[in-house]
Amino acid sequence: MAEREQVRRTPPRETESPAPVGATGEGATELKAELDDLLDEIDDVLETNAEEFVKNYVQKGGE
Protein backbone atom coordinates (compact mmCIF):
# COMPACT_ATOMS: atom_id res chain seq x y z
CA MET A 1 0.00 0.00 0.00
CA ALA A 2 1.31 3.41 -0.90
CA GLU A 3 2.57 5.58 1.91
CA ARG A 4 0.10 8.25 2.67
CA GLU A 5 0.86 11.71 3.77
CA GLN A 6 0.11 12.35 7.38
CA VAL A 7 -3.23 14.00 7.85
CA ARG A 8 -2.67 17.71 7.73
CA ARG A 9 -4.58 19.53 10.33
CA THR A 10 -6.25 22.65 9.31
CA PRO A 11 -5.49 25.28 11.88
CA PRO A 12 -8.38 26.32 14.08
CA ARG A 13 -10.66 28.96 12.75
CA GLU A 14 -9.20 31.80 14.75
CA THR A 15 -6.11 31.80 12.53
CA GLU A 16 -8.01 31.45 9.28
CA SER A 17 -10.36 33.84 7.64
CA PRO A 18 -12.74 31.89 5.45
CA ALA A 19 -15.47 33.92 3.81
CA PRO A 20 -18.47 33.40 6.06
CA VAL A 21 -21.77 32.52 4.46
CA GLY A 22 -23.69 35.66 3.74
CA ALA A 23 -20.58 37.75 3.15
CA THR A 24 -20.15 39.84 0.08
CA GLY A 25 -19.01 38.44 -3.25
CA GLU A 26 -20.50 36.45 -6.09
CA GLY A 27 -20.52 33.07 -4.34
CA ALA A 28 -22.26 34.60 -1.38
CA THR A 29 -24.93 36.22 -3.56
CA GLU A 30 -25.58 32.89 -5.20
CA LEU A 31 -25.87 31.16 -1.83
CA LYS A 32 -28.23 33.84 -0.60
CA ALA A 33 -30.43 33.40 -3.69
CA GLU A 34 -30.41 29.66 -3.18
CA LEU A 35 -31.48 30.06 0.44
CA ASP A 36 -34.20 32.52 -0.60
CA ASP A 37 -35.58 29.99 -3.09
CA LEU A 38 -35.49 27.31 -0.44
CA LEU A 39 -37.30 29.57 2.05
CA ASP A 40 -39.98 30.35 -0.55
CA GLU A 41 -40.55 26.64 -1.01
CA ILE A 42 -40.59 26.00 2.74
CA ASP A 43 -43.20 28.71 3.23
CA ASP A 44 -45.39 26.73 0.83
CA VAL A 45 -45.10 23.33 2.52
CA LEU A 46 -44.95 24.30 6.18
CA GLU A 47 -47.77 22.89 8.29
CA THR A 48 -50.55 25.45 8.31
CA ASN A 49 -51.15 25.41 12.04
CA ALA A 50 -47.59 25.05 13.30
CA GLU A 51 -48.42 25.68 16.94
CA GLU A 52 -51.14 23.03 16.98
CA PHE A 53 -48.96 20.53 15.14
CA VAL A 54 -46.12 20.96 17.60
CA LYS A 55 -48.45 20.78 20.59
CA ASN A 56 -50.01 17.52 19.39
CA TYR A 57 -46.71 15.90 18.61
CA VAL A 58 -46.27 13.75 21.71
CA GLN A 59 -44.45 10.43 21.52
CA LYS A 60 -43.97 7.64 24.00
CA GLY A 61 -40.37 6.96 24.92
CA GLY A 62 -39.06 3.93 23.14
CA GLU A 63 -36.21 1.46 22.83
Add this chain to the structure above:
Amino acid sequence: MSRAVAVHKVVGIETEFGILHRCDGDSNPVAASSMIINAYVNGFLCQRVSWDFEDEQPGTDARGFNEFDALAPEIETHLVNAVLTNGARYYVDHAHPELSTPECSDARQCVVYDRAAEEILIRSMEAANNLLPDGEELVIHKNNSDGKGNSYGCHENYLLDRDVPFGRIVTHIMPFFVTRQIFCGAGKIGMEVPMTEPPPTAFSDRAFQISQRADFFEEEVGLETTLKRPIVNTRDEPHADTRKYRRMHVIIGDANMSEVQTYLKLGTTSLVLAMIDDDFVPEPLTPLVPVAALRQVSCDTSLSALVELTDGRNMRAIEIQWEYLEMARKYAQSHGLEAVGGDDVGNDVLDRWEAVLTGLETDPMSLASQLDWVAKLRLYEGFAQRHGLDWDDPKLAALDLQYHDLRPSKSLSQRVGLERITSDDEVNEAVSVPPPTTRAYFRGRCLDKFGEQIVAANWDSMVFDIGTDPLRRVPMLEPLRGSQTHVGNLLDECRDAADLLRRLGN
Protein backbone atom coordinates in the same frame (compact mmCIF):
# COMPACT_ATOMS: atom_id res chain seq x y z
CA MET B 1 1.45 -5.19 6.42
CA SER B 2 0.37 -6.79 9.68
CA ARG B 3 -2.37 -9.23 9.19
CA ALA B 4 -5.69 -7.86 10.36
CA VAL B 5 -7.41 -10.18 12.76
CA ALA B 6 -10.36 -7.92 13.38
CA VAL B 7 -13.71 -9.55 12.83
CA HIS B 8 -15.43 -8.31 9.67
CA LYS B 9 -17.64 -5.43 10.72
CA VAL B 10 -21.07 -6.67 9.73
CA VAL B 11 -23.42 -3.74 10.41
CA GLY B 12 -27.10 -2.98 10.74
CA ILE B 13 -29.38 -0.15 11.89
CA GLU B 14 -32.63 -0.38 13.85
CA THR B 15 -34.81 2.70 13.76
CA GLU B 16 -37.87 3.51 15.85
CA PHE B 17 -39.95 5.98 13.92
CA GLY B 18 -42.09 8.72 15.41
CA ILE B 19 -45.77 8.23 14.68
CA LEU B 20 -48.67 10.65 14.79
CA HIS B 21 -52.33 9.76 14.22
CA ARG B 22 -54.16 12.93 13.29
CA CYS B 23 -57.81 12.49 14.15
CA ASP B 24 -60.56 14.11 16.20
CA GLY B 25 -60.45 11.78 19.19
CA ASP B 26 -57.68 10.16 21.15
CA SER B 27 -55.31 7.91 19.34
CA ASN B 28 -53.31 4.95 20.51
CA PRO B 29 -49.74 4.87 19.20
CA VAL B 30 -49.48 1.07 19.57
CA ALA B 31 -52.59 0.58 17.44
CA ALA B 32 -51.38 3.23 15.00
CA SER B 33 -48.01 1.48 14.66
CA SER B 34 -49.75 -1.84 14.05
CA MET B 35 -51.91 -0.21 11.39
CA ILE B 36 -48.82 1.07 9.60
CA ILE B 37 -47.12 -2.31 9.50
CA ASN B 38 -50.25 -4.31 8.75
CA ALA B 39 -51.03 -2.00 5.88
CA TYR B 40 -47.64 -2.81 4.41
CA VAL B 41 -47.74 -6.54 5.08
CA ASN B 42 -51.29 -6.91 3.76
CA GLY B 43 -50.92 -4.42 0.98
CA PHE B 44 -47.59 -5.45 -0.44
CA LEU B 45 -46.46 -8.84 0.79
CA CYS B 46 -49.67 -10.71 -0.02
CA GLN B 47 -49.45 -9.46 -3.56
CA ARG B 48 -46.12 -11.14 -3.67
CA VAL B 49 -47.68 -14.38 -2.44
CA SER B 50 -50.32 -14.36 -5.11
CA TRP B 51 -47.70 -13.50 -7.63
CA ASP B 52 -45.38 -16.27 -6.65
CA PHE B 53 -47.70 -19.18 -5.93
CA GLU B 54 -50.44 -20.69 -7.99
CA ASP B 55 -51.92 -22.44 -5.00
CA GLU B 56 -52.98 -19.25 -3.33
CA GLN B 57 -54.61 -19.45 0.08
CA PRO B 58 -55.92 -16.05 1.04
CA GLY B 59 -56.49 -17.19 4.62
CA THR B 60 -52.85 -17.99 5.25
CA ASP B 61 -51.31 -14.59 5.47
CA ALA B 62 -48.65 -15.88 7.80
CA ARG B 63 -46.00 -15.58 5.15
CA GLY B 64 -43.45 -13.31 6.69
CA PHE B 65 -45.18 -13.16 10.06
CA ASN B 66 -43.16 -14.55 12.85
CA GLU B 67 -42.74 -14.80 16.52
CA PHE B 68 -39.10 -14.17 17.11
CA ASP B 69 -38.21 -16.93 19.48
CA ALA B 70 -34.68 -15.86 20.30
CA LEU B 71 -34.90 -12.13 20.64
CA ALA B 72 -34.76 -9.93 23.68
CA PRO B 73 -37.31 -10.75 26.37
CA GLU B 74 -38.97 -7.34 26.24
CA ILE B 75 -40.13 -7.94 22.68
CA GLU B 76 -43.91 -7.90 22.55
CA THR B 77 -44.48 -10.99 20.48
CA HIS B 78 -48.24 -10.61 20.26
CA LEU B 79 -47.85 -7.50 18.16
CA VAL B 80 -47.25 -7.51 14.46
CA ASN B 81 -43.78 -8.73 13.74
CA ALA B 82 -42.80 -9.37 10.16
CA VAL B 83 -39.72 -10.51 8.31
CA LEU B 84 -39.33 -8.97 4.89
CA THR B 85 -37.87 -10.47 1.74
CA ASN B 86 -34.99 -7.99 1.89
CA GLY B 87 -33.97 -9.67 5.15
CA ALA B 88 -35.21 -6.86 7.40
CA ARG B 89 -37.43 -7.11 10.44
CA TYR B 90 -40.45 -4.82 10.67
CA TYR B 91 -42.40 -4.69 13.91
CA VAL B 92 -44.09 -2.71 16.66
CA ASP B 93 -41.70 -1.90 19.46
CA HIS B 94 -43.23 -0.17 22.48
CA ALA B 95 -45.31 2.50 20.79
CA HIS B 96 -43.38 2.92 17.55
CA PRO B 97 -43.03 1.19 14.23
CA GLU B 98 -39.48 -0.12 14.12
CA LEU B 99 -37.48 -1.42 11.22
CA SER B 100 -34.19 -3.30 11.58
CA THR B 101 -32.19 -3.41 8.38
CA PRO B 102 -30.78 -6.72 7.23
CA GLU B 103 -27.18 -7.46 8.14
CA CYS B 104 -24.90 -5.57 5.76
CA SER B 105 -21.25 -6.16 4.95
CA ASP B 106 -20.17 -2.53 4.75
CA ALA B 107 -21.29 0.99 5.59
CA ARG B 108 -22.35 1.96 2.09
CA GLN B 109 -24.55 -1.08 1.64
CA CYS B 110 -26.16 -0.31 4.99
CA VAL B 111 -26.97 3.25 3.87
CA VAL B 112 -28.90 1.75 0.94
CA TYR B 113 -30.91 -0.43 3.35
CA ASP B 114 -31.46 2.49 5.71
CA ARG B 115 -32.96 4.42 2.80
CA ALA B 116 -34.97 1.34 1.81
CA ALA B 117 -36.34 1.36 5.37
CA GLU B 118 -37.56 4.94 4.83
CA GLU B 119 -39.14 3.88 1.54
CA ILE B 120 -40.92 0.98 3.27
CA LEU B 121 -42.29 3.37 5.91
CA ILE B 122 -43.44 5.79 3.20
CA ARG B 123 -45.28 3.01 1.35
CA SER B 124 -46.75 1.76 4.63
CA MET B 125 -47.96 5.24 5.52
CA GLU B 126 -49.59 5.72 2.13
CA ALA B 127 -51.25 2.29 2.24
CA ALA B 128 -52.53 2.88 5.79
CA ASN B 129 -53.86 6.33 4.95
CA ASN B 130 -55.85 4.88 2.06
CA LEU B 131 -57.70 2.77 4.61
CA LEU B 132 -58.44 5.57 7.06
CA PRO B 133 -61.62 7.66 7.00
CA ASP B 134 -61.43 11.14 5.52
CA GLY B 135 -59.96 13.64 7.90
CA GLU B 136 -57.64 11.14 9.56
CA GLU B 137 -54.00 10.69 8.75
CA LEU B 138 -51.00 8.75 9.99
CA VAL B 139 -47.73 10.64 9.81
CA ILE B 140 -44.27 9.10 10.25
CA HIS B 141 -41.14 10.96 11.29
CA LYS B 142 -37.60 9.64 11.24
CA ASN B 143 -36.38 11.48 14.33
CA ASN B 144 -35.48 10.73 17.94
CA SER B 145 -37.42 13.13 20.10
CA ASP B 146 -40.80 14.83 20.35
CA GLY B 147 -39.25 17.97 21.80
CA LYS B 148 -41.05 17.29 25.09
CA GLY B 149 -38.59 14.98 26.78
CA ASN B 150 -39.56 11.70 25.12
CA SER B 151 -36.93 9.92 23.09
CA TYR B 152 -36.78 6.84 20.89
CA GLY B 153 -33.75 5.31 19.30
CA CYS B 154 -31.81 4.69 16.17
CA HIS B 155 -29.44 1.91 17.16
CA GLU B 156 -26.44 0.63 15.28
CA ASN B 157 -25.05 -2.88 15.51
CA TYR B 158 -21.54 -4.04 14.74
CA LEU B 159 -20.01 -7.50 14.90
CA LEU B 160 -17.09 -7.73 17.31
CA ASP B 161 -14.55 -10.32 18.36
CA ARG B 162 -15.65 -12.12 21.53
CA ASP B 163 -12.04 -12.25 22.76
CA VAL B 164 -11.64 -8.49 22.99
CA PRO B 165 -11.87 -7.43 26.64
CA PHE B 166 -14.95 -5.28 27.13
CA GLY B 167 -12.95 -2.81 29.20
CA ARG B 168 -10.78 -2.04 26.17
CA ILE B 169 -13.85 -1.41 24.08
CA VAL B 170 -15.28 0.99 26.67
CA THR B 171 -12.02 2.90 27.10
CA HIS B 172 -11.51 3.53 23.41
CA ILE B 173 -15.04 3.91 22.14
CA MET B 174 -16.11 6.38 24.86
CA PRO B 175 -14.12 9.42 23.61
CA PHE B 176 -15.19 8.58 20.06
CA PHE B 177 -18.88 8.39 20.98
CA VAL B 178 -18.77 11.63 22.96
CA THR B 179 -17.30 13.52 20.00
CA ARG B 180 -18.52 11.85 16.78
CA GLN B 181 -21.78 13.81 17.02
CA ILE B 182 -20.06 16.81 15.43
CA PHE B 183 -20.50 14.99 12.12
CA CYS B 184 -23.23 12.50 13.15
CA GLY B 185 -25.70 14.86 14.81
CA ALA B 186 -29.14 15.42 13.29
CA GLY B 187 -29.59 18.75 15.11
CA LYS B 188 -32.40 19.89 17.38
CA ILE B 189 -34.07 23.02 18.61
CA GLY B 190 -34.23 23.32 22.38
CA MET B 191 -33.03 21.34 25.35
CA GLU B 192 -34.95 18.51 26.96
CA VAL B 193 -32.86 17.75 29.98
CA PRO B 194 -33.79 19.34 33.25
CA MET B 195 -30.59 21.02 34.33
CA THR B 196 -30.01 20.33 37.98
CA GLU B 197 -26.87 22.43 38.10
CA PRO B 198 -26.03 25.68 36.41
CA PRO B 199 -24.56 24.77 33.04
CA PRO B 200 -21.02 25.74 32.09
CA THR B 201 -20.94 28.96 30.14
CA ALA B 202 -20.66 27.29 26.76
CA PHE B 203 -23.96 25.49 27.30
CA SER B 204 -27.36 26.71 26.22
CA ASP B 205 -26.24 30.08 24.93
CA ARG B 206 -28.48 29.31 22.02
CA ALA B 207 -31.56 27.25 21.53
CA PHE B 208 -30.09 24.88 18.98
CA GLN B 209 -27.92 21.84 19.56
CA ILE B 210 -26.01 19.39 17.39
CA SER B 211 -27.54 16.12 18.59
CA GLN B 212 -31.12 14.90 19.03
CA ARG B 213 -30.08 12.37 21.63
CA ALA B 214 -27.40 13.90 23.87
CA ASP B 215 -30.02 15.22 26.32
CA PHE B 216 -31.17 11.70 27.17
CA PHE B 217 -27.95 10.07 28.39
CA GLU B 218 -27.29 9.78 32.09
CA GLU B 219 -24.76 6.96 32.51
CA GLU B 220 -21.40 6.03 31.03
CA VAL B 221 -21.86 2.26 30.73
CA GLY B 222 -24.89 0.06 31.29
CA LEU B 223 -27.57 -2.27 30.03
CA GLU B 224 -30.55 0.08 29.97
CA THR B 225 -31.97 1.61 26.82
CA THR B 226 -35.14 3.32 28.07
CA LEU B 227 -34.11 4.81 31.43
CA LYS B 228 -30.77 6.06 32.61
CA ARG B 229 -29.46 5.51 29.12
CA PRO B 230 -25.71 4.77 28.93
CA ILE B 231 -23.23 6.10 26.37
CA VAL B 232 -21.86 2.57 25.97
CA ASN B 233 -24.59 -0.06 26.01
CA THR B 234 -23.61 -3.48 27.31
CA ARG B 235 -26.33 -5.63 25.80
CA ASP B 236 -24.58 -8.90 25.04
CA GLU B 237 -26.76 -10.69 22.58
CA PRO B 238 -24.74 -11.41 19.47
CA HIS B 239 -27.45 -13.12 17.38
CA ALA B 240 -24.53 -15.22 16.17
CA ASP B 241 -22.04 -17.76 17.53
CA THR B 242 -21.63 -16.55 21.11
CA ARG B 243 -18.22 -18.20 21.49
CA LYS B 244 -16.77 -16.14 18.66
CA TYR B 245 -18.70 -12.91 18.55
CA ARG B 246 -20.07 -9.96 20.40
CA ARG B 247 -22.56 -7.51 18.98
CA MET B 248 -21.80 -3.90 19.75
CA HIS B 249 -25.23 -2.37 20.32
CA VAL B 250 -24.85 1.39 19.91
CA ILE B 251 -27.68 3.53 21.24
CA ILE B 252 -26.02 6.95 21.22
CA GLY B 253 -26.70 7.84 17.59
CA ASP B 254 -29.29 10.08 15.94
CA ALA B 255 -31.51 8.97 13.06
CA ASN B 256 -30.04 10.89 10.15
CA MET B 257 -31.83 12.11 7.07
CA SER B 258 -28.46 12.78 5.42
CA GLU B 259 -27.06 9.74 3.63
CA VAL B 260 -23.56 11.11 3.99
CA GLN B 261 -23.96 11.19 7.76
CA THR B 262 -25.38 7.68 8.03
CA TYR B 263 -22.46 6.55 5.89
CA LEU B 264 -19.89 8.38 8.02
CA LYS B 265 -21.48 7.22 11.25
CA LEU B 266 -21.36 3.55 10.22
CA GLY B 267 -18.05 3.77 8.40
CA THR B 268 -16.03 5.59 11.04
CA THR B 269 -17.48 3.53 13.89
CA SER B 270 -16.70 0.31 12.00
CA LEU B 271 -13.14 1.50 11.56
CA VAL B 272 -12.68 2.43 15.20
CA LEU B 273 -14.15 -0.89 16.33
CA ALA B 274 -11.85 -2.79 13.95
CA MET B 275 -8.93 -0.87 15.46
CA ILE B 276 -10.12 -1.84 18.94
CA ASP B 277 -10.39 -5.50 17.85
CA ASP B 278 -6.77 -5.30 16.68
CA ASP B 279 -5.67 -3.29 19.73
CA PHE B 280 -4.46 -0.49 17.46
CA VAL B 281 -5.78 2.53 19.29
CA PRO B 282 -4.64 6.01 20.26
CA GLU B 283 -3.78 6.72 23.85
CA PRO B 284 -7.02 6.99 25.79
CA LEU B 285 -8.55 10.45 25.43
CA THR B 286 -11.10 9.82 28.13
CA PRO B 287 -13.32 12.76 29.07
CA LEU B 288 -13.27 13.39 32.80
CA VAL B 289 -17.07 13.46 32.91
CA PRO B 290 -18.31 11.77 29.72
CA VAL B 291 -22.02 12.43 30.23
CA ALA B 292 -21.47 16.15 30.79
CA ALA B 293 -19.00 16.28 27.90
CA LEU B 294 -21.60 14.67 25.61
CA ARG B 295 -24.05 17.50 26.31
CA GLN B 296 -21.35 20.13 26.23
CA VAL B 297 -20.29 19.04 22.73
CA SER B 298 -23.89 18.85 21.56
CA CYS B 299 -24.61 22.41 22.67
CA ASP B 300 -21.44 23.87 21.19
CA THR B 301 -22.26 24.72 17.59
CA SER B 302 -19.15 26.93 17.50
CA LEU B 303 -17.10 23.73 17.97
CA SER B 304 -14.74 25.62 20.24
CA ALA B 305 -15.55 24.20 23.68
CA LEU B 306 -12.77 22.37 25.47
CA VAL B 307 -13.50 18.92 26.85
CA GLU B 308 -11.62 18.17 30.05
CA LEU B 309 -9.84 14.81 29.95
CA THR B 310 -8.86 12.50 32.80
CA ASP B 311 -5.17 13.17 32.11
CA GLY B 312 -5.67 16.87 32.77
CA ARG B 313 -5.59 18.01 29.16
CA ASN B 314 -8.35 19.96 27.50
CA MET B 315 -9.23 19.17 23.89
CA ARG B 316 -11.88 20.31 21.45
CA ALA B 317 -14.20 17.55 20.20
CA ILE B 318 -12.81 17.98 16.72
CA GLU B 319 -9.24 17.54 17.96
CA ILE B 320 -10.23 14.22 19.50
CA GLN B 321 -11.73 13.23 16.14
CA TRP B 322 -8.52 14.23 14.34
CA GLU B 323 -6.60 11.87 16.66
CA TYR B 324 -8.91 8.99 15.75
CA LEU B 325 -8.64 9.80 12.06
CA GLU B 326 -4.84 9.86 12.13
CA MET B 327 -4.78 6.55 13.93
CA ALA B 328 -7.26 5.10 11.45
CA ARG B 329 -5.04 6.17 8.54
CA LYS B 330 -2.14 4.37 10.16
CA TYR B 331 -4.34 1.36 10.80
CA ALA B 332 -5.34 1.26 7.14
CA GLN B 333 -1.66 1.20 6.17
CA SER B 334 -0.59 -1.44 8.64
CA HIS B 335 -3.65 -3.70 8.73
CA GLY B 336 -5.56 -2.98 5.53
CA LEU B 337 -9.28 -2.30 5.32
CA GLU B 338 -10.71 -5.78 4.82
CA ALA B 339 -12.46 -5.66 8.19
CA VAL B 340 -14.62 -2.73 7.09
CA GLY B 341 -15.46 -4.14 3.67
CA GLY B 342 -12.32 -3.48 1.61
CA ASP B 343 -10.23 -0.63 0.20
CA ASP B 344 -12.94 1.09 -1.83
CA VAL B 345 -15.36 1.74 0.97
CA GLY B 346 -12.65 2.02 3.64
CA ASN B 347 -10.60 4.65 1.83
CA ASP B 348 -13.74 6.54 0.86
CA VAL B 349 -14.81 6.68 4.50
CA LEU B 350 -11.35 7.91 5.52
CA ASP B 351 -11.36 10.62 2.84
CA ARG B 352 -14.86 11.79 3.70
CA TRP B 353 -14.05 11.77 7.40
CA GLU B 354 -11.06 14.00 6.73
CA ALA B 355 -13.07 16.26 4.42
CA VAL B 356 -15.84 16.72 6.94
CA LEU B 357 -13.44 17.51 9.80
CA THR B 358 -11.66 20.00 7.55
CA GLY B 359 -15.00 21.59 6.69
CA LEU B 360 -15.96 21.82 10.34
CA GLU B 361 -12.63 23.50 11.13
CA THR B 362 -12.77 26.06 8.37
CA ASP B 363 -16.39 26.81 7.48
CA PRO B 364 -19.10 24.57 8.96
CA MET B 365 -21.76 26.17 6.76
CA SER B 366 -19.96 24.67 3.76
CA LEU B 367 -21.31 21.31 4.99
CA ALA B 368 -24.98 22.29 4.71
CA SER B 369 -25.48 19.68 1.98
CA GLN B 370 -23.87 16.94 4.06
CA LEU B 371 -24.76 17.32 7.72
CA ASP B 372 -28.33 17.48 9.02
CA TRP B 373 -27.47 19.79 11.89
CA VAL B 374 -25.75 22.28 9.60
CA ALA B 375 -28.55 22.11 7.02
CA LYS B 376 -31.05 22.79 9.80
CA LEU B 377 -29.08 25.65 11.29
CA ARG B 378 -28.81 27.37 7.92
CA LEU B 379 -32.51 26.87 7.22
CA TYR B 380 -33.74 27.95 10.66
CA GLU B 381 -31.53 31.02 10.79
CA GLY B 382 -32.74 32.07 7.34
CA PHE B 383 -36.36 31.38 8.24
CA ALA B 384 -36.15 33.18 11.59
CA GLN B 385 -34.57 36.19 9.92
CA ARG B 386 -37.11 36.33 7.12
CA HIS B 387 -40.09 36.17 9.45
CA GLY B 388 -38.55 38.00 12.41
CA LEU B 389 -38.94 35.03 14.76
CA ASP B 390 -37.30 34.22 18.08
CA TRP B 391 -35.76 30.79 18.56
CA ASP B 392 -38.60 29.69 20.82
CA ASP B 393 -41.25 30.36 18.16
CA PRO B 394 -43.47 27.31 17.50
CA LYS B 395 -42.98 27.81 13.76
CA LEU B 396 -39.32 26.91 14.20
CA ALA B 397 -40.24 23.92 16.35
CA ALA B 398 -42.59 22.85 13.56
CA LEU B 399 -39.79 23.15 11.02
CA ASP B 400 -37.65 21.00 13.30
CA LEU B 401 -40.26 18.24 13.23
CA GLN B 402 -41.05 18.64 9.58
CA TYR B 403 -37.40 18.24 8.62
CA HIS B 404 -37.84 14.57 9.59
CA ASP B 405 -41.35 14.13 8.13
CA LEU B 406 -41.36 11.17 5.71
CA ARG B 407 -44.34 12.42 3.69
CA PRO B 408 -42.81 13.40 0.35
CA SER B 409 -45.17 16.38 0.14
CA LYS B 410 -44.01 17.69 3.52
CA SER B 411 -40.44 16.51 4.04
CA LEU B 412 -38.04 19.41 4.52
CA SER B 413 -34.90 17.26 4.47
CA GLN B 414 -35.77 16.32 0.89
CA ARG B 415 -35.83 19.99 -0.01
CA VAL B 416 -32.64 21.34 1.52
CA GLY B 417 -30.30 19.93 -1.13
CA LEU B 418 -28.70 17.04 0.76
CA GLU B 419 -26.07 15.12 -1.18
CA ARG B 420 -27.08 11.60 -2.21
CA ILE B 421 -24.73 8.64 -2.23
CA THR B 422 -27.37 6.10 -3.24
CA SER B 423 -29.54 5.97 -6.35
CA ASP B 424 -33.33 5.63 -6.39
CA ASP B 425 -32.98 2.40 -8.35
CA GLU B 426 -30.80 0.67 -5.80
CA VAL B 427 -32.99 1.87 -2.93
CA ASN B 428 -36.13 0.56 -4.66
CA GLU B 429 -34.47 -2.77 -5.27
CA ALA B 430 -33.35 -2.96 -1.63
CA VAL B 431 -36.99 -2.64 -0.52
CA SER B 432 -37.54 -6.26 -1.52
CA VAL B 433 -34.15 -7.79 -2.38
CA PRO B 434 -31.65 -8.75 0.34
CA PRO B 435 -27.98 -7.75 0.39
CA PRO B 436 -26.04 -10.46 -1.48
CA THR B 437 -23.10 -10.57 0.91
CA THR B 438 -24.50 -11.72 4.28
CA ARG B 439 -26.81 -14.37 5.72
CA ALA B 440 -29.67 -11.92 5.09
CA TYR B 441 -29.43 -13.19 1.51
CA PHE B 442 -30.42 -16.69 2.61
CA ARG B 443 -33.20 -15.37 4.84
CA GLY B 444 -34.64 -13.04 2.22
CA ARG B 445 -34.44 -15.46 -0.69
CA CYS B 446 -36.02 -18.26 1.36
CA LEU B 447 -38.90 -15.98 2.38
CA ASP B 448 -39.39 -14.94 -1.20
CA LYS B 449 -39.23 -18.43 -2.61
CA PHE B 450 -40.49 -20.73 0.15
CA GLY B 451 -42.47 -18.30 2.28
CA GLU B 452 -45.39 -20.64 2.88
CA GLN B 453 -43.06 -23.28 4.27
CA ILE B 454 -41.40 -20.98 6.78
CA VAL B 455 -43.00 -20.90 10.21
CA ALA B 456 -40.46 -18.70 12.01
CA ALA B 457 -37.36 -16.73 11.31
CA ASN B 458 -35.02 -14.69 13.41
CA TRP B 459 -31.56 -13.30 13.00
CA ASP B 460 -29.68 -16.55 13.45
CA SER B 461 -32.08 -19.27 12.37
CA MET B 462 -35.07 -20.17 10.25
CA VAL B 463 -37.68 -22.81 10.96
CA PHE B 464 -39.26 -24.71 8.06
CA ASP B 465 -42.41 -26.81 7.91
CA ILE B 466 -42.12 -29.17 4.98
CA GLY B 467 -45.23 -31.12 5.89
CA THR B 468 -43.49 -33.95 7.72
CA ASP B 469 -42.83 -33.76 11.45
CA PRO B 470 -40.83 -32.35 13.08
CA LEU B 471 -40.26 -28.72 12.14
CA ARG B 472 -36.73 -28.21 10.81
CA ARG B 473 -34.52 -25.47 12.14
CA VAL B 474 -31.67 -24.18 10.00
CA PRO B 475 -29.11 -22.36 12.16
CA MET B 476 -27.38 -19.30 10.71
CA LEU B 477 -24.75 -18.55 13.32
CA GLU B 478 -22.21 -17.04 10.91
CA PRO B 479 -23.37 -13.60 9.72
CA LEU B 480 -21.29 -13.78 6.53
CA ARG B 481 -22.42 -17.26 5.52
CA GLY B 482 -25.52 -17.81 3.45
CA SER B 483 -24.45 -15.15 0.98
CA GLN B 484 -25.16 -15.24 -2.72
CA THR B 485 -21.72 -16.73 -3.34
CA HIS B 486 -22.47 -19.55 -0.90
CA VAL B 487 -26.08 -20.39 -1.63
CA GLY B 488 -27.16 -18.42 -4.70
CA ASN B 489 -27.02 -21.35 -7.11
CA LEU B 490 -28.48 -23.72 -4.56
CA LEU B 491 -31.49 -21.47 -4.00
CA ASP B 492 -31.95 -20.99 -7.73
CA GLU B 493 -32.06 -24.73 -8.24
CA CYS B 494 -34.25 -25.89 -5.35
CA ARG B 495 -37.88 -26.61 -6.17
CA ASP B 496 -39.15 -26.32 -2.62
CA ALA B 497 -38.01 -26.12 0.97
CA ALA B 498 -37.82 -29.92 1.30
CA ASP B 499 -35.42 -29.99 -1.61
CA LEU B 500 -33.41 -27.18 -0.05
CA LEU B 501 -33.18 -28.89 3.33
CA ARG B 502 -32.18 -32.19 1.77
CA ARG B 503 -29.39 -30.52 -0.13
CA LEU B 504 -28.27 -28.60 2.94
CA GLY B 505 -27.99 -31.96 4.69
CA ASN B 506 -30.55 -30.92 7.28
